[in-house]
Amino acid sequence: MCPGCPHRSVFHALNRLKAFVTGDIGCYTLGFMEPLAAMDTCICMGASIGNATGLSKLLSSEEQRQVVAVIGDSTFLHTGINGLMDMVYNSSSSTVVILDNRITAMTGRQENPSSGYTLMGADSYRVDLEQLCRAVGVQHVKVVDPYQVAATRQVLKEEMERPEVSVVIARRPCMLVKRDPVARKPAVTVDIDRCTGCRACLKLGCPAIEWRTTTEGKGVAHINSLFCVGCGLCNQVCNVDAIGDINE
Ligand code: SF4
Ligand code: SF4
Structure with a gap:
C-alpha cells in the first residue's frame, strides 16, 4: 500500500x-x-x-x-x-x-x-x-x-x-486524489537515540519506513523522506515518541 x-x-x-x-x-x-x-x-x-x-x-x-x-x-x-x-x-x-x-x-x-x-x-x-x-x-x-x-x-x-x-x-480520501484537501505533510523523522528498535512501526508496512544499523551496531527505524507523506500513523504506534515532525 x-x-x-x-x-x-x-x-x-x-x-x-x-x-x-x-x-x-x-x-x-x-x-x-x-x-x-x-x-x-x-x-x-x-x-x-x-x-x-x-x-x-x-x-x-x-x-x-x-x-x-x-x-x-x-x-x-x-x-x-x-x-x-x-x-x-x-x-x-x-x-x-x-x-x-x-x-x-x-x-x-x-x-x-x-x-x-x-x-x-x-x-x-x-x-x-x-x-x-x-x-x-x-x-x-x-x-x-x-x-x-x-x-x-x-x-x-x-x-x-x-x-x-x-x-x-x-x-479518508485516497492520498493520490489531488482534488480532495488531503495535505501532503512534511516527512517525519526518527530520533535514533530514542528508538528502541522494537519494530512496531515496521508492522504498518509503510514503504517509507526502513531499517538501518547505526555505526554503533544498533538497529533503528529510518524514514525515507522521498516517500513519506507525513500521515502520522507511525508516530501513533511508537510507544517511546521516537518519531516526530521533521521540523521539530
Ligand atoms: S516504533 Fe518507535 S521505537 Fe519502535 S522501531 Fe519504530 S521508531 Fe523505533
Ligand atoms: S508518517 Fe505515514 S507515510 Fe510517513 S513513514 Fe509514517 S506511516 Fe509512512
Whole structure:
C-alpha cells in the first residue's frame, strides 16, 4: 500500500484484533500481505459480505463476532449492497467495514456514485453510504477517520463485540486524489537515540519506513523522506515518541 494510504490502519487494527477477514477486490486487497496480513478470503467482487454471512452460519456465536467483511466504497456500490441486505435479512452478527477512500483507486482512480463526480469530472449526486446502510436495515453505522489509529481500533473492537450486523465506514480520501484537501505533510523523522528498535512501526508496512544499523551496531527505524507523506500513523504506534515532525 502507498505511503499515507488510509486503509493501512484498518488492517493493522484487524490484525491486532485477530479478526477473520473476508476481503474483496480493490487496492485494499493488499491487506492480505505481510506485515498487515489481515485478509483471509478474497474471491470476487462483492463476495466479502456474502462470505461473512455464510461463515457466520457455521460458527459459534463467539466465533461469529471475529468475522469482519472488508470492502471498498466503489465495490460496495457495485456488488456489495445486495450482500449487506441479505446479511441483515439472514440475521448475521458480522461486522462490515467499508473503506471509503472516495475513489475507485485500483483501476486508475475513476469516479463512482459515492465520489460525487461523474466519470467526466462533473459534479454529481454523492450517495450517502450511512443512509444507504440504514435503508437496508443496519441499525449500527459508525464513521471513523482511519488516520486516528487508537480510535479506529476501539470502534472496530466495539462493533466486533456487538451480536448484530454493524457497519464501520473508514472515511479518508485516497492520498493520490489531488482534488480532495488531503495535505501532503512534511516527512517525519526518527530520533535514533530514542528508538528502541522494537519494530512496531515496521508492522504498518509503510514503504517509507526502513531499517538501518547505526555505526554503533544498533538497529533503528529510518524514514525515507522521498516517500513519506507525513500521515502520522507511525508516530501513533511508537510507544517511546521516537518519531516526530521533521521540523521539530
Ligand atoms: S516504533 Fe518507535 S521505537 Fe519502535 S522501531 Fe519504530 S521508531 Fe523505533
Ligand atoms: S508518517 Fe509514517 S506511516 Fe505515514 S507515510 Fe510517513 S513513514 Fe509512512
